[in-house]
Amino acid sequence: MKRNIVIAAVTAAALIGGGTATALATTGDDQGPARQAANTKLSDDGNRDDRDDQDDQDDRDDDAAKISSSDVTAPEAIASALKHTSGTVVSAELDDEDDSDKVVWKVDVLSGDNTWHSVSVDPSSGKVLGSQTDDEDDTAQVRAALKGSSVTAGEAAKAAAGKGVVTSVGLDEDGKDKSWEAETHTSGGAEQDWKIDLASAKVTADRSDAQDDDADDADDQD
Numbered sequence: 001m002k003r004n005i006v007i008a009a010v011t012a013a014a015l016i017g018g019g020t021a022t023a024l025a026t027t028g029d030d031q032g033p034a035r036q037a038a039n040t041k042l043s044d045d046g047n048r049d050d051r052d053d054q055d056d057q058d059d060r061d062d063d064a065a066k067i068s069s070s071d072v073t074a075p076e077a078i079a080s081a082l083k084h085t086s087g088t089v090v091s092a093e094l095d096d097e098d099d100s101d102k103v104v105w106k107v108d109v110l111s112g113d114n115t116w117h118s119v120s121v122d123p124s125s126g127k128v129l130g131s132q133t134d135d136e137d138d139t140a141q142v143r144a145a146l147k148g149s150s151v152t153a154g155e156a157a158k159a160a161a162g163k164g165v166v167t168s169v170g171l172d173e174d175g176k177d178k179s180w181e182a183e184t185h186t187s188g189g190a191e192q193d194w195k196i197d198l199a200s201a202k203v204t205a206d207r208s209d210a211q212d213d214d215a216d217d218a219d220d221q222d
Contacts, residue, residue, distance in 0.1 A: 070123035091170030
């Protein structure tokens with residue numbers, strides 16, 4: 001019945017306008033648009049999952065390339081930076097240099113006069129490539145977190161090295177449980193975050209990171 005009404009209405013409009021018109025008969029299936037929308041969503045979700053998987057693989061490949069380009073370990077990079085700039089190392093990360101694809105160790109050093117220095121270390125030779133001062137607004141918080149600590153960033157990196165290749169180590173000064181955090185990669189490409197106790201250098205898995213991964217997996221399944 002609905003189809004006849006549509007055809008009649010379109011035909012009348014064509015006659016009145018003196019032109020031609022094409023009537024598209026509906027199937028009478030009211031669920032058609034809803035089904036099409038559902039199929040489109042499933043297709044979009046599938047494409048998004050594929051893109052996410054590809055992004056994850058690209059990240060793993062990128063990390064593998066960074067690791068393979070470095071003969072200098074995190075503790076060695078930290079030691080080299082401290083020879084150049086005295087102070088307290090707050091973080092060290094194997095990363096791309098600004099505005100280039102060159103991989104360097106970036107070591108953040110807080111000097112005795114509370115000046116922040118970002119020291120770049122060559123991952124092949126351990127040579128300091130350069131240093132620049134930075135402005136940071138959490139100096140007091142970092143000092144408070146490190147007060148009474150007996151474990152340095154270099155020692156934390158050495159402790160985490162038993163779990164894999166350390167690609168970053170840094171101070172977590174937020175929250176109740178202050179600690180060093182380190183990221184490691186295994187030969188198979190697996191990535192893991194660790195917490196290193198500021199007093200004992202005990203290494204434990206970063207549970208908050210694992211919980212975030214579980215939440216992401218749950219979102220992907222939904």
